[in-house]
Amino acid sequence: MSRFLSSRFADIEPYTPGEQPQDMQYVKLNTNENPYPPAPGVIRLINEAQTSRLNLYSDPTVEPLIQELARFYKLRPGQIFAGNGSDEVLAFAFLAFCDRERKVCFPEISYGFYKVFARLFNLDDARAIPLKADFSIDPEDYVNCGRNVVIANPNAPTGLSLSVQQIERIVKTNPGYVVIVDEAYVDFGGKSCLELIEKYDNLLIVRTFSKSRSLAGARLGFAMGAEGLIEDLNRMKFSFNPYNINRLTMLAGVEAVKDRTYFEDCLKKIIKTREESALHLMEMGFEVLPSKANFLFARHPALKGEAYYRALKQRGVLVRHFAQPESIANFVRITIGTPEQMEILLQKTREILHQEG
Ligand code: PMP
Numbered sequence: 328m329s330r331f332l333s334s335r336f337a338d339i340e341p342y343t344p345g346e347q348p349q350d351m352q353y354v355k356l357n358t359n360e361n362p363y364p365p366a367p368g369v370i371r372l373i374n375e376a377q378t379s380r381l382n383l384y385s386d387p388t389v390e391p392l393i394q395e396l397a398r399f400y401k402l403r404p405g406q407i408f409a410g411n412g413s414d415e416v417l418a419f420a421f422l423a424f425c426d427r428e429r430k431v432c433f434p435e436i437s438y439g440f441y442k443v444f445a446r447l448f449n450l451d452d453a454r455a456i457p458l459k460a461d462f463s464i465d466p467e468d469y470v471n472c473g474r475n476v477v478i479a480n481p482n483a484p485t486g487l488s489l490s491v492q493q494i495e496r497i498v499k500t501n502p503g504y505v506v507i508v509d510e511a512y513v514d515f516g517g518k519s520c521l522e523l524i525e526k527y528d529n530l531l532i533v534r535t536f537s538k539s540r541s542l543a544g545a546r547l548g549f550a551m552g553a554e555g556l557i558e559d560l561n562r563m564k565f566s567f568n569p570y571n572i573n574r575l576t577m578l579a580g581v582e583a584v585k586d587r588t589y590f591e592d593c594l595k596k597i598i599k600t601r602e603e604s605a606l607h608l609m610e611m612g613f614e615v616l617p618s619k620a621n622f623l624f625a626r627h628p629a630l631k632g633e634a635y636y637r638a639l640k641q642r643g644v645l646v647r648h649f650a651q652p653e654s655i656a657n658f659v660r661i662t663i664g665t666p667e668q669m670e671i672l673l674q675k676t677r678e679i680l681h682q683e684g
Contacts, residue, residue, distance in 0.1 A: 431476075
């Protein structure tokens, strides 16, 4: 830290991203990426002609992508905002809607960035609400709570999800506050609350291309909500980084949305692999939370979470382990890979249980 850093940020604890080794030596099941490549159209399009245009600024309105998303989700373009990953969309939402008067709350165990944004934007009285003993979110904690709400649905790292009715009750009973539903993983079997956005002007749905659309490296996310909320997000963007979506990423996004068949095929494969992998892990004695995401959150009575994570890493398989909070320290989060990758995970796990269990 230099002596010039603003004292506001002196004690900030930045988000710790999952390990991203670049040498491909691991079976990488640690950051919830899609194991399948982007849609064929994406790969065809990012060619020499397109890269040669990188001397020109990208389109600050991101219009072709917004149009394509509007068609796909049957919305008006004014109901959609695009960001540099959903991390940026979430950051703009925190910046736009949360302050000392409009405080924020979110589940204590959820996507780690919510806490970091709260700190970065000086929301010192952000409230982290504990999960129930079974690791689910209790929607009653958020009903009439008099705060902005941020909920990941399905939640991470648990994979557990709330119903549309449960989310609707939260949105309906907090009409003076924004309810941000982070649907990063919803395509893998959760129920989206998209149908509610015509009805409520305080619901903002945040999505990403990083998981179900195989574009984590392109950095693309979006939000859907009432036109007023989208205008507010654009106000943030045009006051911060108007060219937030680069040329290649915008083209990749358009092509990925166009190819509905490829998208649905990938989802089907991942869901099938998830269900099969969960069964195999349970057969080995793991407790596996019922996941609607592209990962499993699992623990074994004879294995400490950290030891399992390390033993897998030694054997070339990366998963995610959270040392804190204590209540989840014995779990690991396993991203669903290809059937072949999952077979390696299962085989290494059997070996570890044999030796250490
Ligand atoms: N929300 C949740 C719940 C996530 O797990 C992640 C990915 N780690 C994100 C948002 C951010 O994804 P991205 O910035 O890649 O769109």
